[in-house]
Amino acid sequence: MKKKRPSLKDIAEVLQVSTTTVSFVLNGKGEEKKISKQLIARVENYLKEINYKPNLVARSLRTGSSRVIVFMVEDISNYFFSKIGRIIEDIAYTNDYRVLFCSTENDTKRAQDLIQLFQERQVDGFIIVPPTGIETEIQNLIENDIPVVLFDRKIDTLDVDSVTLNNYEGATQITEHLIEEGYNNIAFITIDLDLIQMDDRRKGYLFAMEENNLKPNILEIPYEMANADKCNVAISQFLSDNPQIDSIFFATNYLAQNGLKTMSRLDDKLIKALGLACFDDNIFFEMYSPSITTFAQPIEQMGAQLMKIMLGHLEDKEKIKTKKAHILEGKLIKRESSLRRETIKL
Amino acid sequence: MKKKRPSLKDIAEVLQVSTTTVSFVLNGKGEEKKISKQLIARVENYLKEINYKPNLVARSLRTGSSRVIVFMVEDISNYFFSKIGRIIEDIAYTNDYRVLFCSTENDTKRAQDLIQLFQERQVDGFIIVPPTGIETEIQNLIENDIPVVLFDRKIDTLDVDSVTLNNYEGATQITEHLIEEGYNNIAFITIDLDLIQMDDRRKGYLFAMEENNLKPNILEIPYEMANADKCNVAISQFLSDNPQIDSIFFATNYLAQNGLKTMSRLDDKLIKALGLACFDDNIFFEMYSPSITTFAQPIEQMGAQLMKIMLGHLEDKEKIKTKKAHILEGKLIKRESSLRRETIKL
DNA sequence: TTGAAAGCGCTAACAA
């Protein structure tokens, strides 16, 4: 039953030519190598006839390249990352590259293992959302001429390109928008990870508050709790400890989601009473009632930018060590949750 | 800068042994092949010392296996699929397999290309959410002894295992639940794809309606429109054409999301006035106000089941042609959206 | 204009 797939050699035999000839034709180098038109046609026809598919593993072994790009993120089932993943996947496929997705869960050890693993498989490039402590591995990659592009977070000590959002500006815009709408006790709920983008968002918030002579109020939730029901405790505790708060700025999408859940359980009116906004848009925020104001990342643009850089590196290995920081601008999407409203007694 | 990674041969040279010895030790076959303990130790120490990583591409070429499993779904950025993907990924990694994710977009041609592509890369197994018309390619895979497990939808004409949900039962439960809550003009909004699971859901709905002497009312939305804003038109048209409707059962998660969006735009009160339920749970539905009743698929169980079957096949190629249909049971999650309520005039 | 042959790094049958 198992029909062994024909190899180059088999074809050469049938056609009574050398494997070299077949290989050249296969790779479109027929003309260049001055193989006669008739021969090229004959080989091409036969290849098409038997629907020949070269063994890509063998090719990789020989060429040292696999035409595979790794997209390593925190959690591939996260809306933002999976959307970006889809865009990258599409661009890659049209350029005859494959994309391997994987999740680090912000676990340094796991990320290190994954990088090693993929290096063994000779992947051609890495697009990475770097967890902390991964510098050495990434350094090692570029030393070995394997292109790396950082995404979502940059690491200043490394000579690699990065594509990130202007987090500072976004956070400032959200905060200022809330202030304009009449809120002045704006809380900032974030996670305790030592990540540059989180820090930028915090700074943006602090800047806007300071500029307007308002007193900042920050709740830091441990990362391990961020996705779990446990963060509800922290949030509700915070709310009852700080009754003066009139609005909340959530530093991430999932914090906002958990926050909304918590608040709806605590008190129905809470969500409508507070001004709300968060980072990272999501189909849900548009549908929610009230719809939620967000700062949207330019997903298509980010995916396109990432692949543009990656494909550039892949074609021209000379320019790997460039360290260009591409900082994209997002967009404030004003929705109901942040509109000026009457104060409702809780 | 670029330090070529050492090969088996290099190591054999340094150690003054043969590559065979190194290879056997590397693959833990030292004892089995009766290599002396001292030699094994010496080789192992050196391997560890230089942190040797074998070239997996070469190994694949030689063994014909890549320790890669493909997970091919409709859209990897879909919540349900990406969650399952994460679970599969974890199980695979602990078994020393890698997972390649890709999206077919229900496009037969694209799916065919992808299967070919991965076959060229010698992947070891496929977990596939099959689009229509993919039978031949899958048949071809199993003829070539490459294990395939179907997921979400099964194809009766193929000799492959499948893991699916009891869609019929789920749809019946949802419909009966709505009826119990006092709704009797229940609309069923679905997509026009000729997919077995959609058909089962429809049948479950029809069965429950018939059993209760109620008149069914079905809106079929073209798949191309399902994800776009365009489906809003169809839905709002349907609603105004059928004012007698008191509740809606959405056949999928994304239909419900778009439906909610449409309704909230049409009329604020609509969502609270109608009884609502849908297939596939999602974090949003719990947070939404009102929270949405759903029929949840047992995600962990599905992922585990899929990998159990796949790993079984991978270990024992003899039993590939089994055609076992694993039909898992989901769970009705009753939430606010389907509770009995007063009729609100629209 | 085409072909022979080396070799990418690894595994495993066969020799010794």
Place this chain on the structure above:
DNA sequence: TTGTTAGCGCTTTCAA
């Protein structure tokens, strides 16, 4: 108990 060696299927240099 260990080593020699023939490939896996492909690309590419060098030779003809």
